[in-house]
Amino acid sequence: MSSHGTPIPMMSAPCGALSGVADVPGDKSISHRSLILGAMAVGETRISGLLEGEDVLDTAKAMRAFGAEVDRDDDGTWHVHGVGVGGFAEPDQVIDCGNSGTGVRLIMGAMATCPISATFTGDASLNKRPMARVTDPLALFGTRAVGRSGGRLPMTIVGAKNPVPVRYAVPVPSAQVKSAVLLAGLNAPGQTVVVEKEATRDHSERMLAGFGAEITTEDTDEGRVITLTGRPELKPQTIAVPRDPSSAAFPVCAALIVPGSDVLVPGIGLNPTRAGLYATLRDMGADLTYENEREEGGEPVADLRARFSPEMKGIDVPPARAASMIDEYPVLSVVASFASGVTMMRGVRELRVKESDRIDAMATGLRANGVDVEEGEDWWSVTGHGPGTVKGGAECASHLDHRIAMSFMVMGMATKHPVSVDDGGPIATSFPIFEPLMQRLGASLSRADG
């Protein structure tokens, strides 16, 4: 199981131009889904490019606990021998999903309509996050959940013995909730319908179709209506996971703010439901180009080229874009600190229920480093004064949140004084090679433990 036992304090000192090629790891969302859908198919799914971060490794362990065979070859290819829809066995251990909201919520959905029970837990961050957003719709299938007060983990899910299909309008923009309902719908007879007002990442829909499920998506006045026919036999797949746009954001944003930089980040998945950050950076005046645009495994992919961009301006980020860049606001706020003027980010209440309250965590750390930040319940704004103007010098709390830790490490590359985080350990949940990758580009990152 993941452990974030001993904190790993890290420091990022101002550095010279960043240059070179940044090969970021596989997409976290697609990696979780590859393992889970592979475990629900009949036969062997092969996965290359799987993200081997703690979040995904915890999902691999969980799939084994539910009866799938999950192995890794020395060359990094993963094999999942699935047990079929409805075929999960009851785990004999508590399922520890570590730091991963995606892992726990999707797995709860996948087992919710099997006649078994499972108890889930996570680290101190995950055990604070809301689970009722998933267990409420799962109850409509006939699933029961008993957790701590406020719908928190640890929590036992008692799967529905005779599940019924459901129609559910997701009340918050969340691909995890949508996906949990769809995965539960796989083992319900008839049609399960999910309606989302705001489109969120659609990897589950694309991959369910790829595995042979009957699934349709229709844009209506009500929103996006997704209809899944239950009880399919999922066919095993060969999956090449594209590289993660959310991880690519860190070398890209670092290159934009460090004078003289020129960095190439190849093979990045640019599914429109994920690419909002890159549209926003271009709107701010970033020198960011897409090269070699192509399609791989049903997803649009390009090589991103980012160069130092001294003329970036603050903008109002369109709230309609929020879902497509939800994990990128922390690092966007760092870029905004080096742009001229106000960057306004609205419609981002969801940031408060991630691995940490990301508005609060970033606002506190940015202010400590000399940046002006204002915030409300579902908005925040950052005022920047251009390159070379940010003092830095502070230690920031990462709150067991990888994106907060990496964002402040990026910031320290361009401030006047080094920036530290109290714990860089959580970076391993999504981007285990962040440190050597950024060092190879020229970043000056160090650990207090040497």
Ligand SMILES: O=C(O)C1=C[C@@H](OP(=O)(O)O)[C@@H](O)[C@H](O)C1
């Ligand atoms: O479905 C997914 O893979 C994810 C959905 C998003 O969470 P929400 O569904 O809570 O918005 C995102 O923040 C997370 O990193 C991955």
Ligand SMILES: C=C(OP(=O)(O)O)C(=O)O
């Ligand atoms: C929110 C995130 O992940 P999760 O919800 O899976 O913990 C993230 O990776 O930024």
